[in-house]
Amino acid sequence: MTPPPTPPPSPLPAGDELVLRTLTPAVLAVLVRRGADFAAAEDAVQDALVEAVRAWPKDPPRDPKAWLITVAWRKFLDAARSEAARRRREELVEEQPEAGPAPGVDDTLQLYFLCAHPSLTPSSAVALTLRAVGGLTTRQIAAAYLVPEATMAQRISRAKKTVSGIRFDRPGDVATVLRVLYLVFNEGYSGDIDLAAEAIRLTRQLAAAVDHPEVAGLLALMLLHHARRAGRTSADGAIVPLAEQDRSLWDTTMIAEGVGILQAALARDELGEFQAQAAIAALHADAPTADETDWVQIVEWYDELTRLTDSPVVRLNRAVAVGEADGPRAGLAALAALDDTGLPRYAAVSAYLHERDGDTATAARLYAEAARKATHLAERDHLTRQAARLNARLKEGS
Amino acid sequence: MAKYLLLKHYRGAPAAVNDVPMEEWTPEEISAHMQYMRDFANRLVKTGEFVGEEALTPEGTFVRYDGEGRPPVTDGPFAETKDLIAGWMIIDVDTYERALELAAELSAAPGAGGRPIHEWLELRPFLGKSLLITE
Numbered sequence: 001m002t003p004p005p006t007p008p009p010s011p012l013p014a015g016d017e018l019v020l021r022t023l024t025p026a027v028l029a030v031l032v033r034r035g036a037d038f039a040a041a042e043d044a045v046q047d048a049l050v051e052a053v054r055a056w057p058k059d060p061p062r063d064p065k066a067w068l069i070t071v072a073w074r075k076f077l078d079a080a081r082s083e084a085a086r087r088r089r090e091e092l093v094e095e096q097p098e099a100g101p102a103p104g105v106d107d108t109l110q111l112y113f114l115c116a117h118p119s120l121t122p123s124s125a126v127a128l129t130l131r132a133v134g135g136l137t138t139r140q141i142a143a144a145y146l147v148p149e150a151t152m153a154q155r156i157s158r159a160k161k162t163v164s165g166i167r168f169d170r171p172g173d174v175a176t177v178l179r180v181l182y183l184v185f186n187e188g189y190s191g192d193i194d195l196a197a198e199a200i201r202l203t204r205q206l207a208a209a210v211d212h213p214e215v216a217g218l219l220a221l222m223l224l225h226h227a228r229r230a231g232r233t234s235a236d237g238a239i240v241p242l243a244e245q246d247r248s249l250w251d252t253t254m255i256a257e258g259v260g261i262l263q264a265a266l267a268r269d270e271l272g273e274f275q276a277q278a279a280i281a282a283l284h285a286d287a288p289t290a291d292e293t294d295w296v297q298i299v300e301w302y303d304e305l306t307r308l309t310d311s312p313v314v315r316l317n318r319a320v321a322v323g324e325a326d327g328p329r330a331g332l333a334a335l336a337a338l339d340d341t342g343l344p345r346y347a348a349v350s351a352y353l354h355e356r357d358g359d360t361a362t363a364a365r366l367y368a369e370a371a372r373k374a375t376h377l378a379e380r381d382h383l384t385r386q387a388a389r390l391n392a393r394l395k396e397g398s
Numbered sequence: 399m400a401k402y403l404l405l406k407h408y409r410g411a412p413a414a415v416n417d418v419p420m421e422e423w424t425p426e427e428i429s430a431h432m433q434y435m436r437d438f439a440n441r442l443v444k445t446g447e448f449v450g451e452e453a454l455t456p457e458g459t460f461v462r463y464d465g466e467g468r469p470p471v472t473d474g475p476f477a478e479t480k481d482l483i484a485g486w487m488i489i490d491v492d493t494y495e496r497a498l499e500l501a502a503e504l505s506a507a508p509g510a511g512g513r514p515i516h517e518w519l520e521l522r523p524f525l526g527k528s529l530l531i532t533e
Contacts, residue, residue, distance in 0.1 A: 121492045123399040124446070145399070146527070147449050147490050155446025183399075376526040 012053050019064060020052055022205070024135030027068045029107030032168050036076050038114065039160040042132050044076035049135060051075075108133075109209040113172025116180040117163050124159035125180045131156055133205075134198055144193040174210060178218050178274065181206070185222050196226055207261075216265035217275030223258030224281035227251040239382040243290035255285045276305040295325035312340050320349055328356035347373060348383055355390065360397075364390035401449060401490050402497040404504060405520040408456050410481035415516030416509045423510050434507045442489060442500070453485035488524075497521055 012020070024045060031041035048071040052064075061067035115129040127145075130136045136144075142152035185199035203219045231245035240246075262278045279301045287293040302318035315338050323331020331353045340346065351366035367387035374380035420428060442448035460474040487504070491497050501519045509515035 123490070123492050126399070127446075145490070146401075147446075148443075150443055151446050151448045151490070154444050158444075158446060374525070375523070380525060 012056060016056065017053070020049055020068075021135030022201075023065050023068055024049065025108045025111045025133045025205075026065065027072055028132060029111060030069050031072055031076055033107065034073070036080075037164060038168065039157075039164050040076060040079060041072075042160060044072045044079060045135075046131070046137070047075040048072035049137075106209070108205065110168050110172075112177045112206055112209070113170075114163050114166060114168065115159075116177040117166060117172065118176055119162055119166075120159055122180070122183060124155055124162070125176075126183050127152060127155050128159040128163070129180050129202070130184065130195075130198070134202055136193065136198070140193050144187070144195055174212050174215060177206065178214060182218060182274075185225075196222070196229070200226060213265040213268045213270045214272040214274050216261050217272055217278050220258045220262035220265065221274050221278035221281055223254050223261070224278060224285050227254035227258065227285060233378070237378060238385070239378050241382075242284060245290075247288070250285065255282075258282065258285070271304065271308070273305065273308050276301055276308060280305075293324070295321055299325045312338065312343055313345075316343055316345060316349055320352065323353045323356060328353045332357065344373065344375060345370070351383075351386065360390050360394055364394060399490065399492060400494075400497075400526070401488055401524040403520075403522040403524065404487045404489065404501055405522065406484045406486070406517070407520065408482040408484040411518040411520065414509075414518060416511070416513050417515075418510035420509075427508065427510060427512060430508050430512060435504075438504055438507070439487070447489050447491050447496075447500070449488035449490050451485065451487035454483055456482065456484070494523075497523075 027048070028041055028045045031044060032038055036044070045068075048068050051071055052068060056064075111133050112129070115132050116125045120128065127141055130141050130144075131138065138153050138156060139149050141156075142149040145152065147155075181199050181203050184202070185196050187195040200219070200222045203215065203222060207215045207219050228245065228250050230251070231247065231249040232240060234240055258278065259282050262275065262282055265275050266279070280298055283294050283298050283301070298321045299318065302314065302321050305314045306318060316335070319331050319334040319338065322334040332350070335346075335350055335353060338346075347366050347370035351363045351370055354366060355363035364387050367383050367390060371380050371383035371387060374383055420431075423431070439448060439451055457475045459472050460476070461470050461472050464471045489497060489500055491500065498521065501521050505517050505519050506514040507517070509517075
């Protein structure tokens with residue numbers, strides 16, 4: 001038997017490590033501002049983080065940020081010098097540049113834009129954001145996405161090359177950043193990195209840097225979903241449907257925070273996709289029992305969402321809500337109007353509505369079909385169990 | 399971001415275009431083929447899309463539980479088994495189209511006469527592990 005792999009040494013308490021990671025974007029921004037190119041600066045900051053983990057437990061700095069900036073800048077100069085020696089152009093890096101103005105929230109914002117740049121593929125943007133903005137190591141990101149560390153290192157290195165020519169001071173599109181953060185959030189957690197919690201932290205940081213109702217909307221959406229996480233799966237990892245969840249497991253403090261953020265965003269009257277999704281999540285979180293869910297209002301929000309995005313997935317979810325608000329027949333009619341049976345989860349929704357309508361045989365058949373089409377393991381197991389439950393009922397009845 | 403399994407078959411896939419058994423190739427053609435496979439995997443590491451690969455021996459054994467305290471029952475190999483896996487590679491890519499493109503590239507590995515084999519590879523998506531927002 002081979003012994004289990006020992007975790008990398010991390011003598012820093014978890015709180016300190018988070019402090020470290022929180023400082024990452026500001027430190028990186030200082031280096032870029034001083035004239036370091038983004039890729040080299042990012043490497044230097046990672047080296048400084050590694051050194052902090054080693055040095056801080058014995059010798060904690062009075063000003064962690066200043067310490068990181070000093071060490072990262074030294075790492076950058078060391079690397080640049082050896083590079084320069086190789087290329088015989090020391091004079092370029094020997095000059096000590098001006099420190100420049102103190103980095104502000106704008107620098108952090110620029111980093112988000114750069115890491116979510118449209119020239120990057122989604123997986124590259126995610127990886128680069130987690131490293132350069134989130135301060136995670138390549139090893140941690142690789143473990144979270146279940147790929148070898150060498151693969152993730154190359155993915156990040158290519159991403160940095162892709163954005164290296166892009167000017168740091170040009171404003172980007174907040175929507176691209178939000179899409180990246182949403183992707184990270186949806187990845188949930190695997191291994192020891194909680195990507196959902198990390199996505200919330202990064203979105204919170206973004207919300208502090210930019211005043212934008214959709215950033216607030218996404219933050220609210222994440223909080224409202226995350227608050228219900230403990231109730232969403234059973235101890236063995238099986239999906240617990242919303243109606244059957246133990247609502248006492250929901251985090252009411254987090255729900256209250258999400259609702260507060262959402263209300264402030266909605267008050268600005270610039271509705272967007274994430275605010276509308278958060279509104280639906282808030283209506284679920286707000287119901288003391290499943291029976292008390294305000295489905296009529298949820299359908300209205302789905303109408304808003306359809307107007308904003310007109311995505312078939314939204315209309316599919318709307319059919320479920322219509323089924324709850326106006327009865328399963330109405331839901332099935334909404335589903336029939338969709339005219340796109342190839343959608344993921346179409347069969348699952350149809351099965352659910354048919355069961356509510358009392359057509360057990362059709363529902364059992366559709367649940368089995370939905371299980372075959374499922375793209376996620378827990379979802380497939382859940383749908384298989386639903387089909388089995390109905391098949392058992394059919395056998396009893398016959 | 400989705401993981402796909404590329405399956406190479408000894409048996410069970412439709413016939414390749416350049417369908418000559420490897421033992422009838424020249425040694426140089428075999429070397430060229432192996433080099434192509436190595437280069438392909440190395441390229442995927444560099445693009446950040448490589449997860450893993452292994453080759454399998456052509457012969458295996460069927461095994462099953464035979465009750466408490468009894469040794470496992472083995473059987474086979476069965477010459478008539480339709481499906482025989484030769485090896486696999488796992489990739490992590492942004493789109494299904496990219497997975498198709500890479501599978502096609504792998505299928506173009508050179509065989510007899512140095513010409514592409516045009517071998518059929520089976521592309522299978524992995525079931526995701528994370529829970530997406532579904533409510």
